[in-house]
Structure formats: C-alpha cells, structure tokens
Amino acid sequence: MDQVVYTKDHEWLKIEGNLVTIGVTQFAQEQLGDVVFIELPEVGGELIAGDEAAVIESVKAAGEIAVPIDGVVVAVNEALVDQPDLLNSAPETEGWIFQLTPSEDVEISNFMDAEQYQQFIQDGE
C-alpha cells in the first residue's frame, strides 16, 4: 500500500514498500517560481536526514532540498535535466526529484498527511 506524507519544508514523500519518492509540493512550486535548473543527488549516495539532497534554481533564487529521512539514493528524475519546468507544471507527479531506499522503516507519524499539510499551509499564511 502506498502512502503520501508531507514535511514542513514543503516536500512530499510517496512511500511504496521499500521505495520512497521525494519531490516538492504545489505550494513550494508556486513560491519558487520558474525553475530553470535542478542539481540532482548522485545515485548510490548515502544520505542522512537533513543533508542537502538537491538544489532547485529558479529565475530569482536557489532553494535547497534537505532529505527528510536516512537512505540510499536509488534513482533520480533525469527528465528534469532537460525539462526543469516539469517541477512547475507537475510538481507532485512527473516532477518528482529522487527516490530513496530508506535505512529503516519510515516513521509516518513524523510527517503530515494531506489534510494536515493543507492546514499547515493555511496557518502559515
């Protein structure tokens, strides 16, 4: 069974068994503006929660994506190399950034579900 959870840094994690896909939310995409370049992590790299995994460059600024869990990068979205704007047009689907095999089971309670995340955005505004 897959499950999608959200972080306070406006990332989404789609958990499918031992595979976690990570990207940024629609809200984050709107804040970033036109994305022109994404620095992707290296496949095979071991990441510790809090490490900088990717950098998203928009026309106006650079934003870092910190990895929210420990794990090993198993895939990156190569489509973003030529089409960084996928991150604007489809941030929560085709614009996924990278996939991890987590070092241990993801503690779902550390994250927000969709409803909690919507509430979090509203409260922040």
Add this chain to the structure above:
Amino acid sequence: MSESADNRKTMFYDRHVSAGGKMVPFAGYLMPVQYPSGIMQEHLHTRDNAGLFDVSHMGQVLVRGENVVAELERLMPVDLGALAINQQSYATFTSADGGILDDLIITRWAEDTFFLVVNAGCKEQDIAHLKTHLPDSEINYLEHQSLIALQGLRAVEIMAELAPQTETLTFMQGCHTEIGDIECYVTRSGYTGEDGFEISVSDDHALALADRLLDYDYCQWIGLGARDSLRLEAGLCLYGHDMDKNTSPVEAAISWSISKSRRSGCENSGGFLGADTILGHLDNGVSKKRVGFLVEGRAPVREGAEITDSQGNVLGVITSGGFGPTLQAPVAMGYVSTEHSAVGTQLTAMVRGKARPITVAKMPLVPQRYYRG
C-alpha cells in the same frame, strides 16, 4: 519577509495586490517582485510587448539655481553645461576617493533647473549630499510624484496614441506633455535595454494614468524580478551590487558616462569629487574591472560566487547573476583582475563547491534596442 510597518507603499500598492503581485520589502518600500504569470513570462512580455513598472520608490529631485551647472558638475563627471534642455544623461555621484555614491539619470529642464532620478536605497543620502555641496541651489525632493516605466517594443505604440508628442523623442530625450488631461514629464529611457519611456506624474493622477496604459491588452504590470533579469541581460549595473563606493566608474566599466570634456587634457577637465583617482584610472588603467559572463550549462551563477582560474586561484567575484529568459541561459557580471578581462577569457565560478565554466562576454548580452531616431 514579513510585511514590516516600516515599509512604505507607493500609490500603486493596491493595484499590485489586486493584480496578484507578490509584495516584498525593497529599499524601504513594499514592492511587487513578481505577478502570477512569473518572472520568465514577464521578462519575455516586456521585450516583445509592453511592460509597466512601478518605480515610484526611486527618488525624484529638482535642483535649481543660477550656479547650478557649476555646482552639480562638482559632484558628477558629466558636461552638464553642454546638456540641451530636455536632454538627459546617465551619471554617477562620485566620492572624494573616486568611488561611486549612486548612479542617476539627470535631465535638464531649464537653463537653471535639473531633474534627477536616483536610486531608492540612496535617495536620503543623495539629498543630503546635494544640500551639502550645492549651497547656492534649491533642492526640492518631489515626494508627491510617482514614477512609472513603460518598456518594450510596443511601448511606443501606446505613447504615440496617448501622447503623440512623445513618439518622436529619441533615447535620452524628454518633454512635458499631457496624457488625456494628466500633466506629466515623459522621457525616452528606461533600464531594460528596450525602447521605452519613463513617466513622472503627480500622485493624484498616478492611478488614472496607469489604468489608461493598462487598457492596452498587450500592456501588463512587471515586477522587480523581471526588472533585474532584463537589466542584467542588457549589461546595466545595479547600484550596491555591480558598483558601489569602493569601485570607480572606470572599474565599473561605465567610463562612457564620463564626458569627454571632463577628462584629462580638456578645457573642463576634472573639477569633480574624486577626479584625481578617476582620471588616473582612465589614463593609467585599472587593476580590476567589471565584465559580463556567459555561463556553461543551465545552473545560474549568482552574486557572491568566487571567480577562479583553472588552478583555483581567486581572481574576483560575481556581483550579479541569474537566469536570462531571453537568452535561455544563465548570465552574470562580476569583477576580475584586468589581465583576465578580455572577451573570450575562460574562467570558472564556484557554485556550491563545484567549478562552473564561465566565459567573459561582450556586454550587453542581449542587444539593446533603444530608439535613436
């Protein structure tokens, strides 16, 4: 980026908000950085259509006096005596040690009257500077005057209809005119590299004027984000970034703004603050200078990035950088030692610990399209 009560609003604040503008503090004002269509679209729209910029945060100052030419010429290396009425010039306020206190546009309104537009972040300091050095002149800060810029290929179509007198102005000329029954001062100028106009109008009529311009379906509000990417592609300096009190106009590669008659060996040579240093730089060369860069790949190289040679020796620093929507590539400018400043020189910029290849490029990076008649 919270809305501080200390930040002022221009007359257009409510218009920006209703247009969906994302308001951010900038030089003491809440200004739109972008609208919902985004910087990329706004930038491209301006080049090929007409973009409307609120630049009311900038300082508009009238300086008047019998001795005004001589007094102002002490502060800037420009031949103001030769400036015809309704003609304008780009200029710098130089410091006693040859640096730049601010850059400005100065327009002659009458034999004894000049109209100055200075940067928002420097305006208080500039006014104090004028008051100190122009004891015989009257300094009048036009606090209740708004300023908008209409820029882009089709700006002239709008102006030709609304104020036919402005259609024949050439780049850096201005005139007093009326749009409808609104009095304003219009110049053929701007800071995007495109043909365009800047319009000074009283606060009372500012909204009515903007609404008339926005009636054209090819005219839209443009935010500070696109203003920055447009001027960067056009090779234009941003004060406080690409030049400041520690750089001379020669180092900043704006020697063209120093009038010939104020240079060594001419009848009106020197006589401005910092002349010894600045003319020395002109005559003997400089050790560092501002250049433009094209960047390999798509990763922008931004302000603060170190510029190095292939051995990793630091040669300078990037002072402005971002993605150029017209070029569809990253663009930057920065300072390097003069021996590395020739067009075509291959260097690297350090971005997050990685060396990105950059090449010194001729500025402007996108051709300017000013109307010169």
